[in-house]
Amino acid sequence: MAIIERPSAEIAVAGAAPSGVKPSEALGVFKRPAASTSWKDWLVTVDHKKLGIMYGVAAFFFFIVGGVEALLIRLQLAGPEGKILSADQYNQMFTMHATTMVFLFVMPMVSAFANYFVPLQIGARDVAFPRINAFGFWCWLFGGIFLNTSWFLGGAADGGWFMYAPNSSTLFSPSHGIDFWVLGLQITGIASLTGAINLIVTVLNMRAPGMKLMRMPIFTWMTLVVQFLLLFAMPVITVALFLLSFQRSFDATFFDVAAGADPLLWQHLCWIFGHPEVYILILPSFGIVSEIIPVFSKKPLFGYPIVAMSGAAIGFVGWGVWAHHMFASGLGPVSVAVFSMATMAIAVPTGVKIVNWIMTMWGGKLSFTVPMLFAIGLVVQFTIGGLSGVTHSVAPSDTQQTDTYYIVAHFHYVLFGGAIFGLFAGFYYWWPKIFRKQLSESLGKWNFWLMVIGMNMTFGPMHILGLQGQPRRMQVWTEARAGEGFFNIGFWNRIASLGSFILAVGVLLFIINIIYTHKSKKVAIAPLDPWDARSLEWMTANPPVEHNFDSIPTVNNLDEFFHRKYAEDPNTHEVRQVATAEEVLAELNAHPDEHIHMPSRSYWPILVSLSLPIICYGLIYNRLLMGVGAAFLLLTMFGWAMEPSTAPDDDFDPPAPGEGGGHTKELAPLG
Amino acid sequence: MITTSSKLFYGLGAGSLVASIVWFIANDGGSIGSVALLFAAMSLVFLGAIASFTRDGHVLSTDTASHASSGAAQRGVRNSIWPLGTAIAMGFVVVGLISSPGIFKVGIGLLIAMLGEWMIQNWSERGSSDAAYNTKIRDYVVHPLELPVGGALLLAVIVLSFSRIMLSLSHSAGPLVFAVAGAVILAFGTLVGFRRSVSTRVIGAICGVALTALAGVGVATALDGERPELTKAAEEDHFAHRPCGEEEEEADENASQSVSAKSSVQATVILEGGMLYAEVDGFEGAQQSITLQRSNPSTILFINRDAEPHRMVVKYGKVVEDLGGGVERETELEACTSKVEQDGQQAVTLTVPKPSYASEEPFEITVPGVEGTKIDLVVP
């Protein structure tokens, strides 16, 4: 602290302006954290790649949590009158299974891929707002942890992830579970919104020279569509959650019938968010397989503009179909008919994608690596899910199927067979990019086949269960209504429960594969371009350097990287290799950019987001704590606002002993 | 080293020590006074020691040249708003003392804030000979408090003013003003976005004027009060079920607007041509009898096709409360709409606690002023 008096020696002439000493520009309360290799660096990083990895690791943890919840559900339903879970526990279990899988696994896992690969795919050095990116991650993580602490504080939410009013009011759910759920989702919602704005700006403004929108990799395209969906969908759920939390915490009467309210308000809000949410979950996986299928077919994506535009079309039409979740809610025949037709319409752009994937493979040179297997798994299983979707777009048919296991089967084929298979394809495909080593192919094939068998054994029979009239969200099923013969509910419930454990073993193999790959000395470092890939993210080191590219490439083609490696004879259409990946990279890095300008690490994102769960605990338990949290929020936001995004050199902590930090200075004039 | 100010402290310390001894003797071993004086002596000696150690806070007493060039010596006094602020705060305190404790508390808070600001500005002016640097260190210390608190206050002013304005505007003007205000702000933002050359001073001035205008209109509308429907609603406990009371003189033409749940009513009761009849979903034609489930919040909609304004009255028995000591209180259960103009409509939500066969008096829907027509209410 040198602010009281400066060394007199530096002031040459009394009264004159000081020369030689420039007052510091830095205004943060803390000095900026310096680069380091310790775990602390992960807390303060704003690097999109590190944030992507953290998203991925945390989301995978929640995948296991949600998976264990699912296994408990299946154990409970393996036999009649199950005794493993009480009714209360069962209701919490299926509520949290859905919430965890949707909000704490698939969405953040998509964020992980988007964070890591969108800047790389468009040739950017980072996202547009790196600190907001970090803030989003911490918000999501703290929100997710907050949500799950309810298990230890009197029980989790028990109203189903759709949380229909009035069953969600304190009268019908007196524990704090739903309060945790509402506030936790509110916090994670901030992450989605900020992430959406960040990625939209990044994609629209930060593409490499020559990368027109129609030269963007399809994964980036789908991410862009999804971020727009998030941008418009999150405010709806935010409003709904605010109404619910005011109803629960401050005795508002938004859904109280005796006060003249209509509980259907909640359903409309929930599904206006909830339906686009389905596309938020599935479109990124469509993007991932649209990257993978061309690579392993050695052909460009068939009908690239149609695939991109059908994604955008799904994004638009997705807003006009929400009431197909409410065909039994008493909307009246006109609304039902309109939403029924709109739902059928959305099948068209979805079908187009499947056709295009098959046509991409048609005439190709297919190699069945594990990522390709998962991608083909998605194509097949999503088709089943999509077709069963068409059967209940027929509204009268849906009144027989909605809220039965048929629907459970449908959306698990879409979300597990589709979205999650796409994510696993992404894991295997991009693993060497992120972690330098390629996951074992042989273990990967076991992983794939066990997951395919497990997934179809678990969710396939649910079609039968649903058509045999077994409703969803039932803690027990009874022998008296199970029926006899081949289609009896008891037998197929047991098959489904058995399948869920095979599925779990499949997922376990993935974890074993990771451990084996990284522990075993036998697995060598992967080559620079292990899959003979096509897009820009492979045109840099594995893993990419902090600034992604030494020199930003100029893009002349869709599949730029492929076109730098291969040349096609314009007459004979013969394709031959003209350069190896290493040569392409060496050529690109021959003239590195000068003055690469990277954002600086910051303490503020994690601190600001830390204040949110404090406020929320305060709201539930003690209003005083809420005030403390709010004050903390205000102060940390101020600290952030005053901090320049790129720090001057004199605003850094000294490096930890034994580490040569980038930015160091022994004395910082301003604390 | 014995410096100038340390001499004073040492002297006072020695004096206190002597006084302590004198006190002890004079008061015949009375300890409290002497302990206090002894404590004062020790404190003064300690202060003297600090003064010695810091050489009276001189940079370098011996180095007169450097001393003359030190920040403190070069202190440049800047303009200060804090004396004025302190005076205003004092005013608040005085007015508060006379009028209300609320103003007094605000005054005290303001006084502490103003004095704090004054102190820190004073301190910062001794920081160096560089006025810009001094401003910066002042900002560095106070901004973390000033800006969040100021921002919160600013937001509070905007939110409060805007909400007062919206509450006083009429039902139809409200959305219009809301939309126009939003459009204007968006347009202004777009304009600024496209013309980056506009100086921040101009933008600041425009925002300042807008804020002042908003606050002014806000205060004016707050004094004016909320729109009549809201005031009425508040008086009536926001349309909650209430005893019917006297029939109003005139129809409440605004009330028809509050009906939104038309599609999901249990029954629609219509007064037409001097006859009362009901339309019930699922039953064909005009009904003279409605079946309502017991204990179920049910909404009945009343439509008045008569030229005269009327209200609908639903009578559904009575409740007997045991007040203890053998005293019972009977309350007639009835629900009414307010008076409905021609072709107007009003809904009433009621929950019937007891079945109709348990009551000696019939459950029925009537319209006062229209005799000889009623609708029976059956509650099984």
Add this chain to the structure above:
Amino acid sequence: MNKSPRRRIMAAVGLMAGLVFLAGCAKDAPQDTWQPAGPNAEQIDNLQQPVFLVAGIVGIIVFLAVAFVVIRYRDRGQSIPEQTHGKPALEVTLTVIPVLILIGVAIPTAGTIFDLAKTDDTEMVINVTGQQWWWEYDYPSTGANAESYGVVDPIVTSGQLVIPENTKVLLRVTSRDVIHSYWIPKLNGKKDGVPGRVHLLRLEGSKPGIYAGQCTEFCGLSHAYMRMETVVLNRADFDAWVANQLKPYESPAEGTLAAEGESLFIQQCSRCHQVNGLTNADGAPIIAAPEQYMVSGAAPNLTHLMTRNTFAGAAWDLLTPECRDDVWNANTEEFGARYLAGVSAECLNQKDLREWLRNAPEKKPMYADPTKLQATDGKYRGMPALGLTEDQIDALVAYLLERK
């Protein structure tokens, strides 16, 4: 079974690869959605079977295409293919085909939606009110109900909805607390009962029998135990049922165990449960006051409990399994008589009923612990444990057995 060819095709295509299901003469679950027993459900079935078929065929085509591509174009060392980005004509064709298929599906769908919503040919109206965790049925005594079916006084019942055969019954579905959903798969699709709203659902059974259903909108703790049954009776049997429901109350004979049960019922049960015609010592009618004790403000009316075959939200049978099978499996001619016989002392499912009377919340998960009712202002959701002795239960069972 006329459905079996269609079912075979569906089973083959819609489900897991390689498994071919033979439907045979399997007796499916009572809630099978593919075995309609009334015109409404039949209409839905007629619409959905072709849709399933088309979906199945499309599915097969896609799988065959994938299989072909995977086998034909696997990497056998062929050269890198031409880097073509697509063929517009092919793409347009492959987009137009699904559009045409969907238009073909959409037109009959719209027709069926409006057909199923028709209410102008209604012959009977019944109010159906859901609450945690049972359904109440009340038959209004107005209009055609009174004129053609003899419902001259309102009938309030629960557990089993009884309707006449080949009659267009309109249910006015609503709820007293949270959202429930009324669903008898063999008679029609489901419709939510939403508090504050009245939703209309048509039900018509073309063959006497019992049709099972289940609440399908998640409604809290005991959702899984909120079941329902709809009983279709031929016209003569239905008239007999109505007459019995309107029969005046008869007190048990003095000095019997049932008479003991009656006074116990007045003491313990009539706070919430209405038995029409029950009077106190002064001869004044006893009106239950569920609005004081229950969140929903309602409890099942037990006046004719033993004419129903189920209790506790249709979660358990009042009949022993053998007697139950007798009724469920009776042929069309005998069914009415067996159903109207009600529950006799020999057929009474003593085990479940006694367990229920002993400690109801232990048998069915409910919020009925008197120490945990802060949020509901002391009101119960579901039946609390009454702490009855075995002798008292004997008396109550004897009394209830006479509620026919």
